[in-house]
Amino acid sequence: MTNEPGAGARILVVDDEPQIRKLLKVTLSAHGYAVQEAETGEEGVLQASLNHPELIVLDLGLPDLTGMEVLGRIREWSGVPVIVLTAKDREEDKIAALDAGADDYVTKPFGMGELVARIRVALRHTAKVEGEPVIRSGGLSIDLAQRVVELNGERVKLTPTEYEMLKMLASHAGKVVTQRQLLRQVWGDRHDEGDSHYLRIYIGHLRKKLEEDPSQPRLIVTEPGVGYRFLTQD
Structure with missing residues (x-):
């Protein structure tokens, strides 16, 4: 039994690389998270709307929609925390994702320890009562x-x-x-x-x-x- 903050939280992983999805599912499951998967942008938007994950890990390089398009569509109706994965390490790309509504970003190749830590921070923040004075x-x-x-x-x-x-x-x-x-x-x-x-x-x-x-x-x-x-x- 894990004492990980946010243990049991539903995390949606949107990435077209099977190896990345498998790595994330194994690692995040070991930390007590319930992992859902989507390999295209359209599927990611659909799963986000149907399953209401508590956090989304979103790859920006998807085969159908761009990650930015997925982010924009999700932000039309949801404030769920989104951590973007990007192979682009230019500051302009990071800024664009954050300005579009991402909560954080991790550059590929990434360390799982760093990603888990950022997930933990995002879940801890959203777990606080909204409007806390x-x-x-x-x-x-x-x-x-x-x-x-x-x-x-x-x-x-x-x-x-x-x-x-x-x-x-x-x-x-x-x-x-x-x-x-x-x-x-x-x-x-x-x-x-x-x-x-x-x-x-x-x-x-x-x-x-x-x-x-x-x-x-x-x-x-x-x-x-x-x-x-x-x-x-x-």
């Missing part, structure tokens, strides 16, 4: 209703911009938030990736106020060229 990570507490941030019981003074960035990242804990998503959420549609220097400045301010060692961040980590990720700690 207080987000906690270690000694950090973010009260969304009161707009109050405390660290080890002491209130942290943040500027309005710093707070909005922290709220955006923490509300998507475990997920990569792209630079474009952050810029548009905090400053509106008039900003794009060309203004990423704004992000570096404010992320630096947040780390100085929240991280034990800002030079080795453990709370707000950088996904190089892509964006940032808020990591929850017990």
Whole structure:
């Protein structure tokens, strides 16, 4: 019997490579997950609608629909966590998938340990009550209703911009938030990736106020060229 977080969760694997599907089914089943399989995009969309998986592992290189098309169709009606598998390691491809609604990405060839860890994070995040007014990570507490941030019981003074960035990242804990998503959420549609220097400045301010060692961040980590990720700690 496994104590794996999310054990028993239904995971849909959409990939046209039989070897990959077999590897994922054996490994994820050993971690206590119930694995469903689809080898085409159309079948993946159908299974997602009929079986309501709690997480989808989606290959971007499918024979009929592109993975991006599958993601777009699923996002029309479902917010289920989606981790994309891609053989493309260009930053542009990762950003496009995340902006299209993916929760995370893993580049092929990938280590199963890394994939399982990312699945665990995604399931842990979605298991939390939606609309939870207080987000906690270690000694950090973010009260969304009161707009109050405390660290080890002491209130942290943040500027309005710093707070909005922290709220955006923490509300998507475990997920990569792209630079474009952050810029548009905090400053509106008039900003794009060309203004990423704004992000570096404010992320630096947040780390100085929240991280034990800002030079080795453990709370707000950088996904190089892509964006940032808020990591929850017990």
